[in-house]
Amino acid sequence: MIYKVISKSEFRKFIDALVRQNTSFGPRQVDRNTADEPIYQFMPVSSVDDIEFDYTLTTSSAKHFFLPFRDQLSRFSFQNSDFEQHVAYEADPVVLIGLRPCDISALNILDDVLLNGRYPSPYYLAKRKNTFVIGMDHLPLPDCFCKSLAHHTVSTGFNLFCSDIGEKYYLSINSSKAFTYLEEFQTEEPSCEDNCLMTRRRKLISESFRTEVDVTSLPSILDIEFESPVWDKWGAKCLNCGTCAMVCPTCYCYSVDEHFDIDLKGASRNRQLYSCNLVDFAVVAGGHNFRPKNGDRLKYRYYHQHRGFAENANQQICVGCNRCGRACLTGINPKAVINDLRMEKESCMTCVSPSPDRT
Ligand code: SF4
Numbered sequence: 001m002i003y004k005v006i007s008k009s010e011f012r013k014f015i016d017a018l019v020r021q022n023t024s025f026g027p028r029q030v031d032r033n034t035a036d037e038p039i040y041q042f043m044p045v046s047s048v049d050d051i052e053f054d055y056t057l058t059t060s061s062a063k064h065f066f067l068p069f070r071d072q073l074s075r076f077s078f079q080n081s082d083f084e085q086h087v088a089y090e091a092d093p094v095v096l097i098g099l100r101p102c103d104i105s106a107l108n109i110l111d112d113v114l115l116n117g118r119y120p121s122p123y124y125l126a127k128r129k130n131t132f133v134i135g136m137d138h139l140p141l142p143d144c145f146c147k148s149l150a151h152h153t154v155s156t157g158f159n160l161f162c163s164d165i166g167e168k169y170y171l172s173i174n175s176s177k178a179f180t181y182l183e184e185f186q187t188e189e190p191s192c193e194d195n196c197l198m199t200r201r202r203k204l205i206s207e208s209f210r211t212e213v214d215v216t217s218l219p220s221i222l223d224i225e226f227e228s229p230v231w232d233k234w235g236a237k238c239l240n241c242g243t244c245a246m247v248c249p250t251c252y253c254y255s256v257d258e259h260f261d262i263d264l265k266g267a268s269r270n271r272q273l274y275s276c277n278l279v280d281f282a283v284v285a286g287g288h289n290f291r292p293k294n295g296d297r298l299k300y301r302y303y304h305q306h307r308g309f310a311e312n313a314n315q316q317i318c319v320g321c322n323r324c325g326r327a328c329l330t331g332i333n334p335k336a337v338i339n340d341l342r343m344e345k346e347s348c349m350t351c352v353s354p355s356p357d358r359t
């Protein structure tokens with residue numbers, strides 16, 4: 001990693017040049033919610049003035065640039081009694097500006113699943129390697145809990161990361177491409193004062209979290225609480241809409257379907273993001289549904305986020321952005337569900353009689 005500082009005016013020139021020369025996306029206000037707060041999303045930008053650098057958090061995550069909601073995996077063309085399959089892995093270069101540390105951590109987790117596993121996804125790889133990621137730090141929202149999962153800072157997974165130290169940005173340069181782009185702009189080695197400001201900035205961010213979720217031993221608590229009534233309680237509220245998984249930066253479950261052209265001369269195989277909360281997620285051929293109850297479906301989303309992956313890859317895949325909690329129409333959120341599970345466990349512990357006095 002190489003560290004530099006850049007004045008904010010020079011930074012704007014750098015970003016402006018970058019977005020004018022490349023297909024770029026950055027945070028933009030798209031609407032206001034019922035509480036009259038701005039709603040931000042990653043949208044196309046063509047100049048630095050389009051970008052809201054002081055945005056809070058986007059409602060959807062940046063995952064959709066790498067895992068589109070619907071993606072064509074291949075095309076088939078039929079001739080006589082034979083067919084040809086056409087597969088394209090290319091992706092156009094894209095610049096993504098303004099990802100928060102938890103968003104970048106989420107990409108690192110998707111990398112583990114989709115690149116570092118036994119069957120790497122060439123579709124994901126093409127998009128990931130052609131995307132120039134610029135991260136930016138921020139003060140957490142009152143309900144962010146990424147610090148509880150140690151995702152409030154990030155040191156890999158981006159090309160360039162910018163920390164706001166007042167008059168300047170403190171740049172962490174993590175790729176030769178970022179270094180080359182920046183060579184045409186005026187940057188400096190960080191001074192002792194800049195390093196001090198950077199340390200203060202990190203401390204301020206760390207001390208600004210208002211929400212904490214205790215995730216220690218959560219994978220084993222989930223094992224113990226498999227039959228807990230907590231799942232029925234929260235499941236009764238769930239609308240099975242799948243919104244939580246759609247906005248989540250790390251939910252990656254998908255379905256695959258095939259469509260024939262109306263003239264039967266061609267067909268396509270498509271991948272579509274899916275959610276384990278949807279009613280038909282566990283339906284198999286013959287119509288049997290392995291998870292017919294709301295509570296079971298909700299439970300499996302939490303098991304995937306906090307247990308299954310932790311067992312295989314030694315980390316929970318939730319990054320603590322609370323997008324799912326904000327988007328859920330019935331108020332189901334990780335903090336409330338996890339706290340309920342902990343209380344279940346603790347009340348069990350208090351039920352256990354103390355060890356008999358051996359004296
Ligand atoms: S967003 Fe809420 S209601 Fe919709 S599926 Fe997720 S938990 Fe259920």
Ligand code: SF4
Pocket residue numbers: 244247248249250251305317318319320321322323324325334
């Ligand atoms: S807080 Fe919710 S949306 Fe964010 S990573 Fe965790 S499960 Fe996904």
